[in-house]
Amino acid sequence: MVKTQDPVRNKMREILLEALSKVIGEADDSMKTDIEACDPIRVAVTVESVMFENWGRSTGAHKFKYRSILFNIKDQNNPDFRRKVLLGEIKPERICNLTTEDMASEQRRQQNKEIEEKKLFDCERSGAPKATTDQFKCGRCGQRKCTYYQLQTRSADEPMTTFVTCVNCNNHWKFC
Incomplete structure (x- = not known):
């Protein structure tokens, strides 16, 4: 050489x-x-x-x-x-x-593509921790499989806003 x-x-x-x-x-x-x-x-x-x-x-x-x-x-x-x-x-x-x-x-x-997709999926799902419940009924599909989280979106003397997502059809809604 x-x-x-x-x-x-x-x-x-x-x-x-x-x-x-x-x-x-x-x-x-x-x-x-x-x-x-x-x-x-x-x-x-x-x-x-x-x-x-x-x-x-x-x-x-x-x-x-x-x-x-x-x-x-x-x-x-x-x-x-x-x-x-x-x-x-x-x-x-x-x-x-x-x-x-x-x-x-x-x-x-x-492997890199799978890792990237998983990171993207995790990123989309991140945010405030969500609880799963059957307390809410979806207006679109009628199922009771929902996740929700609450945030204080208004002044402190107002009730918290509840954000709900249907696990079945991914319908989103909120209420105070």
């Missing part, structure tokens, strides 16, 4: 080479010939050189980006990213502009 005068850069190249060398063992038979034609040493050196040209040493503000790229290339659950880098489907120049979401495996993207 082509060495530099910088031990940090040399270590980066070694890590990239180690990760890219795994691709041949992970590939199925249909891809073996394409992968064997690639040179993981050349790709590792090129990727590290492009990263160095764009950001300089892996210190300071760009340290996170270096780590993110190395993590995603080394990730055992992300063989597709490694394979795409080695085969040149993702050019070294483009790697520097990829987000963590772009580098993530399909499984990780699905």
Whole structure:
């Protein structure tokens, strides 16, 4: 492998080479010939050189980006990213502009999507704590499955306003 005068850069190249060398063992038979034609040493050196040209040493503000790229290339659950880098489907120049979401495996993207949906759902349901009761009857569907909460919306000498939501049809109403 082509060495530099910088031990940090040399270590980066070694890590990239180690990760890219795994691709041949992970590939199925249909891809073996394409992968064997690639040179993981050349790709590792090129990727590290492009990263160095764009950001300089892996210190300071760009340290996170270096780590993110190395993590995603080394990730055992992300063989597709490694394979795409080695085969040149993702050019070294483009790697520097990829987000963590772009580098993530399909499984990780699905997990992130589920987490995002859950956070959005929790966010929509947040607010004042709600109690469930059968005390109120929905005017739309006639069911008695409702949640409610109370807030002081007027002056202190006025009664609290009760906000009711039907669990069945999501009808909302309020009363004092």
